Amino acid sequence: MTVEFDAVTVTLGGRDVVRESSLTVESGTVVGLVGPNGSGKSSLLRTLYRALKPRRGTVHVDGRDVLSLSGRQAARSVAVMLQDPPTDFDLTVAETVALGRAPHHASFGRDTAEDLRIVDEAMLRAEITNLGDRMVATLSGGQRQRVMLARALAQESPILVLDEPSNHLDIAHQHELMSTVRGLGRTVIAALHDLNLAAQYCDHIVVLAEGRIIASGPPVEVLTPGLIRTTFGVDVRVLGEPSDPVFAFRPFAAHSAPEPPAEPSRTDPSTEGTSRSCATSS
Numbered sequence: 001m002t003v004e005f006d007a008v009t010v011t012l013g014g015r016d017v018v019r020e021s022s023l024t025v026e027s028g029t030v031v032g033l034v035g036p037n038g039s040g041k042s043s044l045l046r047t048l049y050r051a052l053k054p055r056r057g058t059v060h061v062d063g064r065d066v067l068s069l070s071g072r073q074a075a076r077s078v079a080v081m082l083q084d085p086p087t088d089f090d091l092t093v094a095e096t097v098a099l100g101r102a103p104h105h106a107s108f109g110r111d112t113a114e115d116l117r118i119v120d121e122a123m124l125r126a127e128i129t130n131l132g133d134r135m136v137a138t139l140s141g142g143q144r145q146r147v148m149l150a151r152a153l154a155q156e157s158p159i160l161v162l163d164e165p166s167n168h169l170d171i172a173h174q175h176e177l178m179s180t181v182r183g184l185g186r187t188v189i190a191a192l193h194d195l196n197l198a199a200q201y202c203d204h205i206v207v208l209a210e211g212r213i214i215a216s217g218p219p220v221e222v223l224t225p226g227l228i229r230t231t232f233g234v235d236v237r238v239l240g241e242p243s244d245p246v247f248a249f250r251p252f253a254a255h256s257a258p259e260p261p262a263e264p265s266r267t268d269p270s271t272e273g274t275s276r277s278c279a280t281s282s
């Protein structure tokens with residue numbers, strides 16, 4: 001399923017937090033939205049899953065305005081995994097993942113054997129099979145996030161929205177998650193802070209700054225040291241192959257560190273030792 005944001009403007013608290021943003025996401029591609037805090041990534045994504053209504057512009061899924069879909073149609077088209085999974089679930093892990101099947105049921109419909117198979121498979125993929133009977137509220141942040149991934153997978157919607165999905169995940173599960181969603185063959189739009197994950201797993205990167213899309217294209221073309229410096233305000237060194245870059249970041253402050261103290265006077269016995277040890281280590 002394709003997704004089309006057309007000149008979307010979102011206004012919150014009297015301010016345009018997304019401005020005239022247009023983006024077409026081809027079916028089956030993995031798109032990473034990156035940008036500094038507050039640049040509008042979540043707000044843009046929220047227009048896709050109808051948590052926000054654009055003040056201007058439209059969002060289409062396979063040619064249909066998302067605002068024209070019924071709740072059930074929308075949930076069958078778009079599944080969402082949010083950056084801070086709720087903690088107030090009074091449900092077990094298995095029950096929570098099974099909620100992903102709700103859009104496929106008639107009202108008050110019961111889970112079929114096929115639903116249960118899909119739920120089991122989603123839990124297996126998210127590596128939470130062993131947590132099935134645990135109450136969600138008792139889980140760690142990362143475990144809860146994996147439950148939300150499983151629920152989104154069980155929903156089997158052709159479009160998957162991930163809002164900072166690796167927030168609470170350890171490094172292995174961050175890669176596991178991105179590799180899992182990449183392998184689904186679905187259309188994925190993910191807001192990501194980790195530029196290395198974005199470069200490694202996304203087909204296409206979209207950079208937002210102050211509510212505007214300022215760059216869009218394949219990772220190697222978009223995530224250049226110059227763009228990273230100006231957009232994120234950090235220095236970056238690119239390691240690895242140009243076609244498979246790994247970024248090492250440093251704050252600008254590293255270059256503007258205060259000058260080292262002046263060489264202490266040799267006649268001052270209280271500082272003589274300090275001076276020597278500095279000289280040795282430099």
Ligand SMILES: Nc1ncnc2c1ncn2[C@@H]1O[C@H](COP(=O)(O)OP(=O)(O)OP(=O)(O)O)[C@@H](O)[C@H]1O
Nearest residue numbers: 012013017035036037038039040041042043044191
């Ligand atoms: N309910 C709200 N009322 C007013 N302003 C809001 C509201 N929600 C978000 N904002 C503002 O909208 C701007 C964009 O926020 P958004 O969450 O979309 O950014 P983001 O790029 O996802 O940020 P982050 O990387 O920190 O998650 C921010 O300046 C934020 O303070």
